[in-house]
Amino acid sequence: MDRYAKQRLFGLLARGAAALVVAVMVLVVAVTIYRGGRVFLTDPAIAITPPGSRYMLEGDGGFLHAVLGSLFIVVPATVVSAVLAVSTAIYLQSDYSSERFSDVVNMFLNVLWGTPPIVYGVFVLTIIIAIGARTSLFFGIVAIAIFQYPIMTRYTDEALRSAPEAVKEATYGLGGTRFEAALMTFRAALPGIIAGIIMGFARGIGDAATVLFTTGRSTNMPGGLFEGATTLPVLIFDQAMSFNAEVRSHAYAASFVLIVAVLALIIVSKLLAGRYARYAPGGRHS
Amino acid sequence: MAGSTESRSQRRLDRRLLIERLSSRWLQGAGYFAIALFALIVLALLYQSLPLLSEYSLVQALTSSNWDPAQNEFGFLPAIVGTIYVTALTMAMGTPIAILAAIYIAEYAEGRAKTLVSSFIDVLAAIPSVIFGLVALIVVVPFVGDYLAPAVGSSATGLGIFTVSLVMAIVVTPFMISLSVESLEALPDELRESSLGVGATKWETIRSVLLRAAGPGIFSAVLLGFGRVFGATIVPAMLIGGQTHLPSSPFATGQTLPTLIVNDFGELMSLPLTQSALIFVGLMLVVVVWLFNFTAMLVRRRLQRRWQY
Numbered sequence: 381m382d383r384y385a386k387q388r389l390f391g392l393l394a395r396g397a398a399a400l401v402v403a404v405m406v407l408v409v410a411v412t413i414y415r416g417g418r419v420f421l422t423d424p425a426i427a428i429t430p431p432g433s434r435y436m437l438e439g440d441g442g443f444l445h446a447v448l449g450s451l452f453i454v455v456p457a458t459v460v461s462a463v464l465a466v467s468t469a470i471y472l473q474s475d476y477s478s479e480r481f482s483d484v485v486n487m488f489l490n491v492l493w494g495t496p497p498i499v500y501g502v503f504v505l506t507i508i509i510a511i512g513a514r515t516s517l518f519f520g521i522v523a524i525a526i527f528q529y530p531i532m533t534r535y536t537d538e539a540l541r542s543a544p545e546a547v548k549e550a551t552y553g554l555g556g557t558r559f560e561a562a563l564m565t566f567r568a569a570l571p572g573i574i575a576g577i578i579m580g581f582a583r584g585i586g587d588a589a590t591v592l593f594t595t596g597r598s599t600n601m602p603g604g605l606f607e608g609a610t611t612l613p614v615l616i617f618d619q620a621m622s623f624n625a626e627v628r629s630h631a632y633a634a635s636f637v638l639i640v641a642v643l644a645l646i647i648v649s650k651l652l653a654g655r656y657a658r659y660a661p662g663g664r665h666s
Numbered sequence: 667m668a669g670s671t672e673s674r675s676q677r678r679l680d681r682r683l684l685i686e687r688l689s690s691r692w693l694q695g696a697g698y699f700a701i702a703l704f705a706l707i708v709l710a711l712l713y714q715s716l717p718l719l720s721e722y723s724l725v726q727a728l729t730s731s732n733w734d735p736a737q738n739e740f741g742f743l744p745a746i747v748g749t750i751y752v753t754a755l756t757m758a759m760g761t762p763i764a765i766l767a768a769i770y771i772a773e774y775a776e777g778r779a780k781t782l783v784s785s786f787i788d789v790l791a792a793i794p795s796v797i798f799g800l801v802a803l804i805v806v807v808p809f810v811g812d813y814l815a816p817a818v819g820s821s822a823t824g825l826g827i828f829t830v831s832l833v834m835a836i837v838v839t840p841f842m843i844s845l846s847v848e849s850l851e852a853l854p855d856e857l858r859e860s861s862l863g864v865g866a867t868k869w870e871t872i873r874s875v876l877l878r879a880a881g882p883g884i885f886s887a888v889l890l891g892f893g894r895v896f897g898a899t900i901v902p903a904m905l906i907g908g909q910t911h912l913p914s915s916p917f918a919t920g921q922t923l924p925t926l927i928v929n930d931f932g933e934l935m936s937l938p939l940t941q942s943a944l945i946f947v948g949l950m951l952v953v954v955v956w957l958f959n960f961t962a963m964l965v966r967r968r969l970q971r972r973w974q975y
Contacts, residue, residue, distance in 0.1 A: 387869040394774055397766035398783055401843065404836050405790040411801045467696030476693050485697050488704045491959045494890055495707075495952060496897020498924045502948035503707045506714045509941070526703065533700070557686040562693075579792065586794025589899035589924070593931060613796040613900070620800050620904060635797050646792055650785075 409639065416636025419629045426630065427637055430601050438624060443634050445601045446615035452517060452602055453591065453611055454584045457524035461584075462577045464525075465532035466566070473540040474548075474562045492530040497589040500526045505593045515596035517609040523590040528580040535576025536569075543568040571652070578649035582642050588613035612638045708952060715946035717939060727946075733910040733921075735930060735940040742947070744910050748827065748920035751913055752902065755831035756838065756895045761888055764839045768846035768884070769872055784847065790840040799904035802833045807905065815917045825907040828916040833905060834895050842891040849883025850876060882969040889962040893955050899924040923947050 381389070420427070429442030468489075472482045504523040508515060547568045551561040566573070591611050597618060598608030610618075612634055619631035718727070722740060730741025771784055810832070811824025857879055861871040877884070907919025908929045921929070927944045 383867050383870065387867040390869045390872070391774065394766045394770040397763045398770040398775070400763060401767050401790070401839060402783060402786050405786050405840075407805070408790075408793065408798060408801050408836075411805060412797055415804065464696055464699060467693050468700055471693040471697035474693075476690060477697055481697070485700050487963070488700045490963075491956055492700065492704055494893040494955050494959055496893070496899065496924065496955065498897060498899040498927060499707065499711075499948050499951050499955075502927065502945055503710055506710045506945055509714070510710070529703070530700075557682055559686045559689040560682070562689075582792050586792070586796070588794070588796050592899075592928065613794050616796045616800060617900060617904065620796075620803060631800060635800050638794060639797055642792060642794060643789065646789055 409643075412632070412635050412639045416632040416634075416639070418632075420633040420636045423633075426633055431599055435599050436618065436622065436627065438626065443612075443615055443630060445599065446610050446612045446634065447637065449517070449520075449595070449598075449602050449609040450585055450611040450613075453520040453524055453595065453609065454581060457521045457528060457584055458577065458581045460521070461525040461528040461532055461580065465529055465577075465580070466536050466573065468529075468533050469536035469540055470562050470566065472537060474565065475558050476562075489530050489533055493534055495530075497527050497587050498592075501590045501593045504590075508594065514606070515594055515608060516606045517595060517602055518605045520591045520595035520609060520611070523594045524584045524587070527587060527590045528584045531583055532576055532580035535579060536573050539569040539572025539576060540565060542572065574652050575649045578645055578652065582645040582649070585611075585645070586613055586638065586642055588617050592617070708949075711945055711949040711952060715942055715949050718942040718946050721939065727943075731912055733926075735937065735943065738939060740939075740943045742923075742926075742950075744912050745921045745923045745926045745947070747912055748906070748925075749896065749922040751827050751916070751920065752831050752834065752906075752922055753892065753895045755828065755916065756834040757888070757892060759831060760835035760839045760842065760891065763835070764842035764888075764891070765846060765877075765884065767839070768843045768850060769877075771843065771847050772850035773868070773872060773876070784844075787840045787843050791844060795837055795898065795900045796904075798833055798837050799901045802829065802901070802905055806833055810917070818917075823907070823919075825905055826917050826919045827906065827913055830902045830905045830922075831916075833901050834898055837898070837901060838891045838894050841894060842887045845887035845890065846880070846884045849880040849887070852883070853879050878973050881973050882966045885969060886962050886966050889958055893958050896958075897924060897951050897955060898922075899928060903928040923951060 426442035427447055428444050430444050431442065432438070432440030435441050435443075468485070471477055472485060477485070500523050504519050504526070505515075507522075508519055513519070543565050547564050548561045551564045556564070588611070591614055595610060595614070596608030597610050597614055599610070600608070602609040616631045616634050616638065619627050619634065622628050622631075718740065727740055728742055728746065730739070731743040732739045732741040733744055767787075771780060771787075775783055806829055807824035809824075810826075810829045814828070815824070853876060857875055858871060861875045862868070866874070902922045903925045906922065906925055908921060908925060909919045910921045910926070913920040924947075927947050930940065930944060
């Protein structure tokens with residue numbers, strides 16, 4: 381084989397690999413939407429019906445408890461985590477920290493970023509055991525917040541890093557404090573930060589391993605902060621293992637709701653990033 | 667009059683400085699939070715695994731293949747072998763595809779095709795893994811059970827190590843692609859131009875110049891993918907079959923370290939020693955991932971020095 385044939389061959393291979401990945405993606409989304417949509421659209425009310433008393437056995441009622449559980453867990457967790465993540469990222473980027481110290485913190489953040497979510501679940505579980513509490517909505521929030529923290533910090537850090545240095549310099553030039561300079565950099569990086577927070581939300585809403593051990597996999601409506609709860613991914617995981625066909629079909633309906641939510645979040649993130657771009661100096665609409 | 671404006675601006679300055687000091691404290695705290703969180707996780711897991719480690723020696727627990735919590739037998743070998751099996755198979759399937767697809771996106775695709783493919787891959791990376799597991803139950807499991815396993819002369823239900831590896835390869839590929847694309851796209855165009863300029867073909871440029879220059883980045887992308895597969899929980903728990911024995915073939919059922927926690931969590935959490943054993947699994951995951959990250963960092967630094975242009 382001469383070198384030109386080789387070039388053609390590897391060009392084809394590269395195209396083939398990309399096509400394969402895209403095809404798999406289309407297949408996964410299509411199967412979920414088709415199978416789930418068939419169950420969900422014939423009876424959309426199951427997403428807003430509370431579960432019956434024997435829901436996991438016979439599939440009576442709907443999975444409103446998991447939809448609400450997901451919202452009650454992931455929304456507060458995202459808020460807490462976003463505040464912490466933005467603060468950490470600002471600390472790393474601005475003139476508050478020495479370069480050496482931010483290198484150290486970055487190393488730990490990278491390790492946290494690569495830590496499997498199940499470890500966070502087990503960690504929160506050890507806390508629950510240590511203080512003698514019961515699994516509940518609250519610990520689900522804690523676990524998801526810890527899980528989202530390194531993800532959001534990474535996105536925020538990237539966004540702040542790409543903000544123009546001139547913003548900071550101009551603020552200092554006008555006599556601003558470090559905090560004011562950080563605030564201006566934050567505004568300049570806002571599109572990226574918002575997109576990062578939404579991506580963190582999407583990751584949080586789709587993760588099951590962290591909440592598997594911490595919320596109690598309850599089959600009742602969420603009753604309070606220290607009562608048991610469940611989320612959509614955990615519910616799907618439990619339903620998929622069921623022997624009852626009706627319960628399994630609900631898993632597809634629930635996964636339809638989940639995938640639509642996640643896809644919508646990604647689209648919103650992209651749109652918002654474009655919309656907020658006008659606040660950024662040199663942004664698209666400035 | 668003059669005095670009052672002066673004191674007003676003085677008050678404003680005081681307030682700004684106060685905010686500056688307070689925010690400095692808060693941000694510093696946030697910076698230490700990352701380190702504190704990591705230390706807390708390791709310490710908490712270590713503390714809770716002590717009961718197990720005081721009963722059994724570490725070597726004994728890691729090399730015994732007898733896992734029976736009801737009899738107080740804690741041998742982690744089946745789960746460790748299962749994890750290694752799954753990770754190795756997944757990386758063998760996923761890495762070549764990921765690198766080739768990354769080359770396509772970074773070097774071949776242009777204009778709309780590029781935006782389309784890379785946003786598809788972003789979406790793929792964000793799909794919850796439980797959905798992959800669910801789709802695999804109706805697509806991959808029958809395929810492996812009815813066609814692939816009989817074709818290589820092994821009988822299987824379709825649940826098992828190979829199925830998990832195939833699905834994990836799908837889960838982890840987009841993640842590796844987007845990191846590899848990033849490091850390929852960060853390369854200066856002069857590299858491409860000068861290589862093509864001396865008469866190399868496009869493929870020769872990619873193989874001998876670009877892959878080498880982006881090598882450290884691609885290497886760490888692969889290692890991060892490794893960490894992902896290693897700690898994956900939901901997909902293996904749904905598809906591996908959950909039987910704690912040493913797997914005999916790639917199509918056999920088995921157990922990985924994370925699924926060990928999931929499968930034995932429910933009924934056995936009331937036994938203190940089992941609880942400690944499962945938390946010890948969490949500790950192992952953290953330590954291995956930490957070692958991986960650390961080696962990745964060291965190797966990346968070395969490669970960066972050796973492969974620089």
